[in-house]
Amino acid sequence: MKEYSKLASEILDRIRCHRPVVHSITNYVVMNSTANVLLAMGASPIMAHAPEEIEDIMVISNSMVINIGTLSKHWIESMQLAARIAKITKKPFVLDPVGAGATKLRTQTACDIIKASVPTVIRGNASEILALSPQGGTTRGVDSVHTVEDALDAAKTIARSLGTVIAVTGEKDLVTDGENSLVVTGGHCLMSYVTGTGCAASVIVGAFLAEEKDPVTAAASRSRGSTSKALPPDRSNVMPSRWKTVS
Amino acid sequence: MKEYSKLASEILDRIRCHRPVVHSITNYVVMNSTANVLLAMGASPIMAHAPEEIEDIMVISNSMVINIGTLSKHWIESMQLAARIAKITKKPFVLDPVGAGATKLRTQTACDIIKASVPTVIRGNASEILALSPQGGTTRGVDSVHTVEDALDAAKTIARSLGTVIAVTGEKDLVTDGENSLVVTGGHCLMSYVTGTGCAASVIVGAFLAEEKDPVTAAASRSRGSTSKALPPDRSNVMPSRWKTVS
């Protein structure tokens, strides 16, 4: 197995050195906190949703994150435009399908963006990933009512059928390209009591994608980014992330 | 008099146990902080304003909060739609008339929402509640220029005429259904130097309403929610909330 801990550190060094521009079209709730997460990692965040500037933004950005947490009609159009440009320009991007399964609009918007351009990584909680699987699934809101393990089969199926990487995050993370699956431990049960920890995970994957071509490595590295950057310093000492393959 | 302190603790236990979904259509300034307040209480916040998903959101949510702090035309339409659905589905909801009295748009929007569906609780600062009274009133901005006592008569009048509960919050809180009025102490003069403490009060009332049918009890319980959750831990020790009836 790859030495993910070492790889993650190396990618983080490249991020700090190159300061990649990470473009986010994201929800109002987490704009401030995810901008701070990106800055703390050494990346340069830019938040922009006007269709008139999406193309210019894509030229200067090294990766992109689309997060559907607070939707409206015009924002959906911008997200689809950004996804189409990402496809043409081969720019890596993360889709965070916040609340997929909670409302038809959210499930449909996530599916439409995937149709416009297959994301490099789809990062969601277990309920959201289940909602995107062929079997579908519903959830109560934006908080997961399923465990990461519940979503293992669905994540593999989606990854294989779309040719993408799925990252299901929670107290532990699952990363899969459909063939190879990793579980990364080192999270904390209290994370679900702070808003935007999932959204933060998505932008961290976005920053890693700007400097790492392999999306499994980029997505698996996010735990390193979280523990060393987004959580209090003592956290990484007491419970370091561990990567292990699962079948 | 009811033992509000005990009641508030019991409702808080039910919130932690059931994790009610609280739907907010709120202003950009406080989306992050109010989501965190709801999570800290044990509730599950969802922020959504697109008219296309309001109905789906209302199905999964246990209560709702409408906060008019940063308005625009399309958001006002969604607020009115949500209020109408709340009426049909008998879902409890809180109206937070941020800046009523400061601009005609805000005063009018608050009145239009009330006309669409009488809120279960209207929570505002003293100036905002005065602005909604038949005598009207103006204010300088979104910060109160009146004391809670100034708004006592106006609060009772509005409560009686609409058949709702008014919560005027500040360093002390006033809760009234027009007949029974309570003053809850335990706030702090520094709260007005932090943005969104009033908006936080509104979502806390929203969460209590999800688990408590009596709106006076739900609104009076919010102080318990604030002191035990939103303020530093030592606050609840030094100055516990006290409930007393007023005439």
Next chain:
Amino acid sequence: MKEYSKLASEILDRIRCHRPVVHSITNYVVMNSTANVLLAMGASPIMAHAPEEIEDIMVISNSMVINIGTLSKHWIESMQLAARIAKITKKPFVLDPVGAGATKLRTQTACDIIKASVPTVIRGNASEILALSPQGGTTRGVDSVHTVEDALDAAKTIARSLGTVIAVTGEKDLVTDGENSLVVTGGHCLMSYVTGTGCAASVIVGAFLAEEKDPVTAAASRSRGSTSKALPPDRSNVMPSRWKTVS
């Protein structure tokens, strides 16, 4: 040279005493943090972007800040409307051209607002100010890729040609009306790793403008506001701001 340290303290006292209303049309990322900065200074923030209430808001506000960090068509129209009203009512206002030079939309929007009404102060990072100069300039995102010194000549040229005051902020600040230029030290290299420190500088200048007619003094005072209010208390002790004239 004026005793800026003493002047800044006196203006800050007036702000605390009068609680001026500072109107912001700003970006989603920093609404919460800049509202808190204004409250901490003693000012009363109001965030409003609906064209229907801009006129009412301008009547009650003592100064205004326009920040173009997250643009869309309707917001640009409101910004231009607010600028035109500021011109008619002679209300002081700050323009923060976030990301000028990064996209055509941002550069153009900043120029259009300046055309609608010359801001009392334009506050930006070095790259943004360079982008607004006749020579133009491009940048990678919203973070500066130039030093404050790089922008000295451009700042003077813009200030002279428009008859405004330019504040270029970073680890050190430059304030110029084209004739008189000041450098204010006392910043910190870590400020660029926290989102919204530039946006905070803009609202601080906005609050100072509400109580001080001389825009150079108001803009130069912001460092006092930042070090004594927005940064941890020990910062102002270890590295007090120093004002010095430059040629």
